[in-house]
Structures are given as C-alpha cells and as structure tokens.
Amino acid sequence: MTQSVALFVTCLVDMMRPRIGFAAIRALEAAGCDVVVPQGQTCCGQPALNSGDRAHALALAQQTIAALEPYSAIVVPSGSCAGTIRCHYPELFEGDADWLPRAQAVAAKTFEIMAYLDEVLGWKPDGVRLDATATYHDSCSGLRELGVKAQPRRLLAQVQGLSLTPLAGEETCCGFGGTFCVKYPAISNAIVGEKADAIAATGADLLLAGDLGCLMNMAGKLHRDGSPVRAYHAIELIAGMGDGPAIGEEP
Template identity: 65%
Template sequence: MSGKPNPRVGLFVTCLVDAIRPQIGFAAIQLLEEAGCTVEVPQAQTCCGQPAFNSGDNRDTERLARQTIAAFEGFDHVVLPSGSCAATMVHGWPDLLAGDPDWAARAKAFAAKTHEITSFLVDVMGYAPQGRRLDASATYHDSCSGLRELGIAGQPRALLSHVEGLRMRGLEGNDVCCGFGGTFCVKYSAISNGIVTEKAEAVEKTGADLLLAGDLGCLMNMAGKLHRRGAKTRCFHTIEVLAGVASGPAIGEEG
C-alpha cells in the first residue's frame, strides 16, 4: 500500500498505445485516478528505446533513457500499461547507464519507482475496481517480459476477479511466448508465425469470447493471427476491461 495519499503519478503511455490504441492510455488514467492518484502525462516522453536496445543500439537507447528520466524525475511513481516497456526501464536502463557517473544513480532511482499498471494498482495502491460488469468469458495470456522480468501474474487476475459476470477460462501455455518479441517477429518471421499459430490454436480451444493480456504488441500479434484464422475471439488489454470500456471495437477491429 502507498504510504503517501494522492501520489503524483507520471503515465508513460508507450509508442504503440499512443499510435494504435489510445483508449488504453485513457483507461490507465481512469483507473489511476480511481485509485487515488494525481496523474500527469509528460509531453517530453517518446519511446522507451526497447526496439533499439533489442537491436544492440545502446547509444540511442541511452539517449532516450536520459530524456525520459529527466522528464519523469519529479513524480512519486512512473506507471506504464506495458510489461515489456516497464522491464526495459527497470532492468535495461540501470545496466546501460551504470558506467555514467552523472546518470547511474538517477537511473536506479527511476527504476525503483517504475511499475507496470496492474502491479502498481494491486501491490502499491491496493486498488480493486468497483461497479464493473461484463457478461463474457475470457482467457488470459501472460506476456513474457511482465511475467519473467517483473513477476506479474496474480495481479491482473486479482483485478479481473472483481468484474461481475466475467468468467475466466484457463489457457494452455498461458506463459508461453506469443511469437511477437518486438524485433524478433521481424528477424525471424517464420518462427514467429509458427509460435503465434500455436498460441491461436490454444486460445480457440478455450472457447472464450475474449483474449486478455497486458502488452499491446502481444495482443496485436495474437489478434492478427486469430482474425486471419476466422476466429471469433476478441482481444482487449486487461485495463480496458477493468475500466469498463471493452464494449467497443476490439484490438484489430478499429476502422
């Protein structure tokens, strides 16, 4: 639980949310405010640098890290609707800037106050959504970075348990990669396609109406494959359901 009432939170929207699915960003603001936070979205933010970092471009990643750290330094917490971006900030940035005497301590301090949103809502704020209802069945995919690097597993499920009418179904291989992996899906497209095909088959076997996850990149990848297979499963970010805004177009259905 947060020891500070009305903590000041800086929301890092992420590139994909900003460009592809802004509704997730608005859902994040709604939930954070309901939890008692004062939320701001610094305009100086751009990218966490994960694509550059995964491709070995440390110089540009360091530049983006310094810019973001400076923009968010005055906040009590930094919150993201993405486990992969959060993991880059929490683990990647301190390692990259460890040898820089001017930025090493600042990177560590930044990492210590950075959270993926479902983890922040449960572990820091002790929040539970109230008055939410969604009459549907859903299954959940645990995205790799959030699960393995940040330990996010029980938190989203705990939050979803408060949504009346939502029936959760187990997903075989819920902790297995969807095949996206950022630049992995570009470098190794055939392998990526094989992985996401297996994931789609597992999702279809659940018979669930919805597929939920905490990373938009993973959701876009799985939604695309499910759509091409003619599956009826609709994909949403977990916080869209928690904010009660999962009644409109699903991911991949926009436009």
C-alpha cells in the same frame, strides 16, 4: 490521500491503441490518483536495445529519464516498457557516475499498471460488469522481469459477470518479441499459430493480456484464422471499457 503518478503511455499505445492510455487514466483516477502525462516522453528505447543499437538506446533512455524523474511514481500499461525502464536502464548506465544514480532512481519508482493498482494501492474495481468469458496470456517481460502474474487476475476477478478460463501455455511466448517478429517472421508466425490454437481451444470470447505488442500479434493471427475471439488489454476491462471496439476493430 491523493497519489500523484506519471503515466508513461508507450509508443504502441499512443500510435495504435490510445484507448488503453485513457483506460489507464480512468482506472488510476478511480483508485485515487492524480495522473500526469509528461510531455517529454517518447520511446523507452527497447527496440534499439533489443537490436543491439546501444547508442540510440542510451539516448532514448536519457530522454525518458529526464522526462520522468520529477515524478514520485511512474506507471506503465506495458510489462515490456516497464521492464526496460526498471530492469535495463540501470544496466545501460553501469559505470556512468552521472547517469546511473538517475537511472536507478527512475527505475525504483516505475511500475507496471496492474501491479501498481493491485500491490501498491490495494485497489479493486467497483461496479464494473462485463458478461463474457476470457482467457489470459502472460507476456514474457511482464512475467519474467517484473513478476506480473497474479495481479491482473485478482483485478479481473472483481469484474462482475466475467469468467476467466485457463489458457494452455499461458506463460509461453506469443512470437512477437519486439523486433523478433520482423527479423524472423516465419518462426514468429509458427509460434503465434500455436498460441492461436490454444486460445481457440479455451472457448473464450475474449483474449486479454498486459502488452499491446503481444495482443496485436495474437489478434492479427486470430483474425486471419477467422476466429471470433476478440482481444483487449486487461486494463480496458478493469476500467470498465471492455464494451468498446476490440484490438483490430477500430475504424
């Protein structure tokens, strides 16, 4: 039976790496989903929330809830945005008799994409091949707020020819942290420097993760260091789009 889902694209994917959105649609359709991209969606409000701008975070959350609540499931190619909707929207509207039930309803049907494909649908990619060695970074929000850890690894294990090698400190922050990297650039650069060294030490061809912000941060540092490691969102490989330009290589 076809499962109808709404894809919350995220700001970074929409503006910086649209092919992640197309990969998400491709994988969801292969898993038997009818995918809708709601036109009213915009920022989930996470940057405002993280910066203490509660008024703008509330306004963006209300707009997002209104755009997404008609759908039976919402799938997000980002642990941080999915975590904001699923974990923090109900906190934002605590005590609000009108908006809290709406926030809770949307939160309950919001999923990070790899968790949705693996846990909810029980889907496995079929006929996908990429001869390469990859290492995987666990983004903070996806790991700690949503428990996304084994799901992407199970899906990636089905990609023929792909070998996963462990990353030392795979659960350690990359230094991006949304607005953290803007407010504290020196600290952020030191953190991502340690992460880049750990990535290089794996000898992997590819760096994978589930959050574009983390990937852009790490890919940028690797590029500045002259590293040949190429970065992709894991859903790109899972959807059979791992042979295209890596993050930072787009024309």
